[in-house]
Amino acid sequence: MPVILIGFMGVGKTSLAYRLDPNYIDLDRAIERKIKRPIAQFFERFGEAEFRKIEHELLASYAEHKGLIATGGGIVEYAPNLPILEKNPQTIYLKSDFEDLYERIKDDPSRPLTLQGKVGLKELFERRAKLYEAVASQTIDVSQKTPDESLQALREVL
Numbered sequence: 001m002p003v004i005l006i007g008f009m010g011v012g013k014t015s016l017a018y019r020l021d022p023n024y025i026d027l028d029r030a031i032e033r034k035i036k037r038p039i040a041q042f043f044e045r046f047g048e049a050e051f052r053k054i055e056h057e058l059l060a061s062y063a064e065h066k067g068l069i070a071t072g073g074g075i076v077e078y079a080p081n082l083p084i085l086e087k088n089p090q091t092i093y094l095k096s097d098f099e100d101l102y103e104r105i106k107d108d109p110s111r112p113l114t115l116q117g118k119v120g121l122k123e124l125f126e127r128r129a130k131l132y133e134a135v136a137s138q139t140i141d142v143s144q145k146t147p148d149e150s151l152q153a154l155r156e157v158l
């Protein structure tokens with residue numbers, strides 16, 4: 001079974017995953033390989049609902065994978081993903097404060113959902129926070145931690 005990292009955009013899933021295991025699977029990159037274009041371009045052309053279906057197909061295909069997987073922040077948006085995440089013995093929620101995350105993601109053109117502005121993002125954050133909590137087997141609060149401390153905390157739960 002994989003170790004699956006979940007959490008909001010900007011929390012550091014990708015960079016922590018890379019430091020933990022350079023051979024980790026990055027679901028966003030796997031999606032981009034499949035759709036053969038950047039995620040932002042796909043969202044613009046086909047919409048979020050189509051993106052979620054592809055994201056789900058890939059997550060499901062890795063359900064038995066024996067390694068580390070970093071997911072996109074919206075993985076909990078699509079209901080069929082929830083039982084996969086919940087049943088997985090090691091689904092780790094990296095948690096942080098909205099304001100810190102917002103500062104990191106607000107001007108990133110590669111993240112299409114940031115286009116909706118701060119109020120919309122805050123709503124998204126609050127709604128998703130409950131879902132991340134509900135499906136996670138462990139939660140690591142990285143809000144007051146340096147990247148090294150976060151890595152250490154992650155190693156301790158694995």
Ligand code: S3P
Nearest residue numbers: 008009010028072073074111112
């Ligand atoms: C998304 C987060 C992104 C990417 C896509 C949608 C989201 O991944 O999957 O832009 O809905 O929060 P990161 O969490 O790696 O930014």
